[in-house]
Amino acid sequence: MTSVDPGTLLAICVMAAATIFNRTAGFFLMRLVPVTPRVRRVLDALPGAVLVALLVPNAVRGDAAMLCGLTAALVVAKLTKSDFLAVLAAMAVAAAIRAFP
């Protein structure tokens, strides 16, 4: 249970190195870019674009439960402004669709 295989440890360290690089590289690189108003606007537009680029292929190419669940999240988030209720609604809709196909 508590043993650690050296090869496995090495593989874990390779993955850790990659995720640490990912977490810090973008922040480091932006130090080299002067933050003009234009760059600032691109950075301000980035969070929304990341979320959309993650969500849309997921929703379009996932199963019906994924699409309906995320639609439910959209409606609930819009109506209640509560992220927690949006997540609950999405899970409930997806679980229901998968339980009764």
Added chain:
Amino acid sequence: MPAAKAPATLTLTGAIQGARETIPFMPGLAAFGMAFGAAAAQKGMTLAEACLSSGLVFAGLAQMVALEGWTRNWTFSALIALGLLTFTINLRHVLMAAAMRPWLGQLPAWQSYASLLLLADNNWAAAMRYRTEGGSDVGYFVGAGFITWVLWVVSTAAGHIVGGGVPDPKAIGIDLVVPAFFVAMLLPNWRGRREAVGWGTAAVTSLAASYLLPGWWFIAIGAVAGAFAGGFTDDER
């Protein structure tokens, strides 16, 4: 314009607020962590190895995908492939951290880099919304990240111990927790024309890339295209 934002701070009060606002999502995150722990056990990882993976890598999707090709005999080329796989799956974090530069860049370097080690999808999305609403305390991001990290390691251990008894995460909609949270985080960012252009471009580009390219490149490609399209769309005045 969100120009007049308060300068960045890093306080324990902010960390507690960030951690507290993550609590409602703990069951969903824990279920995902348990699913990884159980899958790792099936692949022959020991409890210590599974917890080391969650503690050091701290990237659920990458850990899950890497398990598919997990082995006991790591060759040099297999390790390179593993590193590249992890890098491409988590390429979005490069962009997420870049977007935090104007905020975290105001802190001393050791504080900003240490904070970024706790970057995960959920605390990043929550912190960007907090910043949009005028928040300035980076502690919010750190606190939300730290509680996520603790929960991730603990739930991995729990899943490894329980093993086969973990319910199918898809049956109870666990795979929707993060995307649905993203939907809720996305909505307050909507302002008008710039978002219509940027988000539309991101949607079309990421979808096209997901069909044309293997792996996870579609996220970064769609996000960069959308950010430039949005950033170069000037508001009508």
